[in-house]
Amino acid sequence: MGTPLGDFVRAKRDSIQPESFGLPDHGRRRSPGLRRSDLATRAGISVEYLTRIEQGRDRNPSPAVVSALADALSLDAAERDHLRYLAKITGGACAGHQRPAPPSRHVRSTVLATLQLLEPAVAFVTNRLGDVLAHTSGFELVMRGSGLLETREPNLTRYVFTDPRARTFFPDWDQVADEQAFDLWLGPSAESSEWFKAELAPLAGQEFTRRLNRHLPPPQVPLRLDHPTAHELRWQRERLELPRTDAQELVVLLPADETTAQAMERLRRPGGTLRAIG
The missing domain is CATH 1.10.260.40 (lambda repressor-like DNA-binding domains)
Structure with a gap:
């Protein structure tokens, strides 16, 4: 083996x-x-x-x-x-038989303040398991109708592999699936990743499990989204690692072309608010 x-x-x-x-x-x-x-x-x-x-x-x-x-x-x-x-x-x-404590969902107040400063940009805080821990109103606009934010504790990895809507929302679904599976090797800790993979595998099936032995980082390419009303949106992504004690990262989506920038202007409404997910 x-x-x-x-x-x-x-x-x-x-x-x-x-x-x-x-x-x-x-x-x-x-x-x-x-x-x-x-x-x-x-x-x-x-x-x-x-x-x-x-x-x-x-x-x-x-x-x-x-x-x-x-x-x-x-x-x-x-x-x-x-x-x-x-x-x-x-x-x-990764040895051990007891389930580890799940990674903290707490987002520091200064990180939330940073997100607020980014409004109305499209940004969110996540960890390598794919938990969406906090986000801007711009992120909510982009994800509206996708199904990702419909659960109490949204998780991008679980959404990609278990929600049929993800295959429509992400035209390059295979690329996104490769990215999410690869991120599981990077934390938040080896123990929590192993437990998460073991729990997700029966639900996600072969599309997930066959990716677990791929250890080459996926190529960095623009992210394409098929938005229900804004149609195709293309994004460049900046991923900013927070301190190791947080085991989190701040992800900012930047329009990759003028069409996406104009579509976001049409989607935005005044008075955007920040939402942290407890």
């Missing part, structure tokens, strides 16, 4: 074309991407050791080996952080 770390290393290796590293193309192979022997050489480890890591038979590589693999795979800063996180949870940080 594989591990998050092994799955990531193997998936990343398969995504790399040998010629991008100045290596010869060995012709048609059963598996795409970089050969295991080439990666092992670049990392300074044996092919046997790399095989054990990828197959989940070695769950505790040293920090030096993890760094060597990051160098060998030419990972960027975000991917390096993700690799270290996967090494941590693969080494047993």
Whole structure:
């Protein structure tokens, strides 16, 4: 049985074309991407050791080996952080049988004040499980009619995978689903993510579970929404990490084109208010 770390290393290796590293193309192979022997050489480890890591038979590589693999795979800063996180949870940080306390839904007053300053922009506070913890009136305008905010404690991940309306609201549903599944690897904690995934899997089905072994960050692309009255809206997203103790982030949606900006002007009404979700 594989591990998050092994799955990531193997998936990343398969995504790399040998010629991008100045290596010869060995012709048609059963598996795409970089050969295991080439990666092992670049990392300074044996092919046997790399095989054990990828197959989940070695769950505790040293920090030096993890760094060597990051160098060998030419990972960027975000991917390096993700690799270290996967090494941590693969080494047993998720062990335990008691359900952890759910992440706090409390949003600090200064964060709420920041949201208020962003009005009437489209912004919300969330965590890596997808909980929508607070939002601007602009966000409510954009999400109106989608079904996301109809529950007492809205959760974007649960909405994407269990509400049929999400497939219409998000024209690029596969991209959004990949993003939400990937975020579960990043927190708020390994324990809470594992419990959330275990609870969601029976409801969400194969579209969710088959994404749980994909550990490559999805590409960063504009977010498209099929709004019930404003039609297609396109957004650029800025995600601002809050302090680790919050385990939350502030997400701001910025119009990606003039058509979206004009559509939002038509949707807005005076007197927008901030809403925090308790």
